[in-house]
Amino acid sequence: MGLLVEKGAKKAVQKRSQITRDKIMQAMDELLQVESFEVINIAKLSTTAGVSAASIYQRFENKDALISILIALYIEKVRVWNEVAQNQPDVQSAENLREVLLRIALAAWRQFEALSYVMRPAYLYSRLRPELLGGHWQAQEKRALHGFEAMLNQWAGELAGRNIAQVAAMVSYFYNMMFLGKLMHNDAQSSWNLGLGAEEFAENLADFVMGYLEQGRR
């Protein structure tokens, strides 16, 4: 009986801790939607979350609390995004490889549009401080890569005996970097802001990849 009470108390503490963590993440999410990460500080976060600064430092390592929260928020946002079925490109019903590529690009575009406010600073700080990333991001990169490999395996007939793992690595890299450019160069001043709409961007990417796959066939 004593043990059960103790367990109950422990659970209550864990639950409160989770609620505090959720409040902190929620506050970071709200702040990022209205201002840049560079001007967010612990004081603002604490006020917005209704949680003491000490509570924030307690949960996220002191020195890099803000960056750690940013990266945790990014991982969480992408996880939740990927759980929604409509957010995934419907690649099974596509009639040809080009259509698959278009759907992948359009789904990525929607994700980048919806989450760029957190993806952009999270990417930059993860490159500045890769040691704060942990294995999560790496696992996500690997999933993206394996997704391309599985997809290309389904269309192996169009690849005329090429090494699918190598082609998948290159095509996956291509998609990520072409979208990274869009994420990084979203200011009107940059020449790398192409100003294309979703459809046109997707068609251009499909042209690159279909052309790339055909080159290898010669």
Add this chain to the structure above:
Amino acid sequence: MGLLVEKGAKKAVQKRSQITRDKIMQAMDELLQVESFEVINIAKLSTTAGVSAASIYQRFENKDALISILIALYIEKVRVWNEVAQNQPDVQSAENLREVLLRIALAAWRQFEALSYVMRPAYLYSRLRPELLGGHWQAQEKRALHGFEAMLNQWAGELAGRNIAQVAAMVSYFYNMMFLGKLMHNDAQSSWNLGLGAEEFAENLADFVMGYLEQGRR
């Protein structure tokens, strides 16, 4: 006569100021080659340059002195790099468009290998603080874009009536982002570290672009 003396004195001051600035830039260059930008501070820079911290703050805006020096160094390094004739790809003697594309990629590879220690942090901080970039970087992006446009105009026969300005924008974006990926994901942990050598990377990029150009022809 008084005026001439004053002019002479002013020139001497300007010269001393330029020497101090050179010392600061040189010190940043040296430090970046042995440690990451995140751990470089004004004290280290001041000691390495043999220049007072006050002199550094006087020349570069107080709050963002380090980032301003980093970006100024990057612009200077690229300017000097581009002035060396052997660093430019020999596109005139190339026999076909594919050969031109290979030479452009190999020249870019050499530049990224030589200057990544300054290009990498400069890129990340310029994306975090685009207002510190000034017009220099933008001018450089525009030059890269116009270079591609001029080159593609020479091979207009292979482009079958496509809008060369649009194709150049896309191909220029493609090259920049594919190399940006290499610059950002140089750690062994990242799935986007392709581990390709210069030749193989260049051949893959040429496959993408030649294929892209051929797609538009259909």
